Amino acid sequence: MKPAVRIQQEDFSQDEEIRALQASSKRMGGIATFLGCARDFSEGREVSEISFDAYGSMALSELGKLRSAAIEKYGLLDARIVHRIGTVKGGENIVFIAAGAEHRVAALEACRWMIDELKQRVPIWKKETTPQGDAWVTPHP
Amino acid sequence: MIKVLFFGPVAERIGNNALQVEHRPGLRLQDVRDQLAAQYPQAFEIVCFAAANGEHVRDLSLPLADNSEVAFMAKFSGG
Numbered sequence: 001m002k003p004a005v006r007i008q009q010e011d012f013s014q015d016e017e018i019r020a021l022q023a024s025s026k027r028m029g030g031i032a033t034f035l036g037c038a039r040d041f042s043e044g045r046e047v048s049e050i051s052f053d054a055y056g057s058m059a060l061s062e063l064g065k066l067r068s069a070a071i072e073k074y075g076l077l078d079a080r081i082v083h084r085i086g087t088v089k090g091g092e093n094i095v096f097i098a099a100g101a102e103h104r105v106a107a108l109e110a111c112r113w114m115i116d117e118l119k120q121r122v123p124i125w126k127k128e129t130t131p132q133g134d135a136w137v138t139p140h141p
Numbered sequence: 142m143i144k145v146l147f148f149g150p151v152a153e154r155i156g157n158n159a160l161q162v163e164h165r166p167g168l169r170l171q172d173v174r175d176q177l178a179a180q181y182p183q184a185f186e187i188v189c190f191a192a193a194n195g196e197h198v199r200d201l202s203l204p205l206a207d208n209s210e211v212a213f214m215a216k217f218s219g220g
Contacts, residue, residue: 036220052219053149055212058195059219083219095220115220123192123212124219125149136150137218 004079005063007056009086011093017080021100024078030104032111034097040090042137045130050094050137052085055123059083062122066114074110076101081114083124143173143205146212147184154184164207171201173211190214 001020006012014035021031038050067079076099083095095118099110119139126137143162152158162173170191178185191198192212193205205211 053152054219055146055148055192055195055214058192058212061195062197119217119220121197121217122219123148123190123214123217125215126218127149136153136215139216139218 004081005060005067006082007054007060007063007085008082009084011084012082012096014096017082017096017098021078021080021098025100027102028077028100029102030107031098031100032104032107033099034095034111034115035093036095036115038088038090038092038094042128042130045128045132047090047128047130049087049089049129051087051127051129051134052094053125053127054083054085056085059123063118066117066121069117070099070110070114073113074099074101074106076106076110079110079114081118083118083122085124142208143168144208144210145173145177146210148212148214149218150187150215151184151213154187155181164205164209168205169201170198170203170205170211173205174201174213177213185213187215188213189216 040047063081070079078100080098097114099107101107145160147155
């Protein structure tokens with residue numbers, strides 16, 4: 001089975017990640033997921049692709065801490081986080097987060113918390129390629 | 142030596158992904174930041190976070206051991 005936290009160039013399978021999550025416990029009654037995708041339009045400009053740069057070792061370590069913190073904070077049975085780097089085209093997947101808990105509330109809240117925290121804590125940067133040129137993305141709240 | 146890493150928008154403004162700064166006894170993260178900010182003011186305009194040996198650092202008075210790896214980073218935009 002693939003590690004629960006990964007940073008990778010290649011696309012991921014949501015089904016595979018959810019199956020891996022489910023395999024960790026039969027007590028799981030709720031799974032919440034977040035899928036972040038590359039938009040082809042941003043700030044009034046067409047975006048053909050997005051390139052990601054990351055402080056790889058730190059980003060992986062921060063994702064691992066984030067997963068552990070979410071499991072503890074929300075009493076999850078398991079959680080998985082996969083983030084792509086390299087170049088991603090409009091419409092393609094960027095990040096997948098899955099939280100599994102006995103009940104839905106913990107799963108939903110943990111999933112929301114993890115993506116919000118990821119944006120604050122994990123050293124990854126995106127650059128959009130547009131007809132007007134390339135631009136590093138200013139984070140959204 | 143201290144290895145200083147840059148990523149994304151900061152690396153682009155510096156024109157490099159890594160630099161080295163000579164270590165001296167008592168060297169703090171703030172000293173490295175001050176030295177590089179004087180050399181690369183445009184890059185450091187957008188620096189919001191610092192890390193030492195792969196860990197977030199909020200207190201820049203952190204003393205640095207020789208061969209430390211530090212990073213000065215812009216706001217993250219992953220996800």
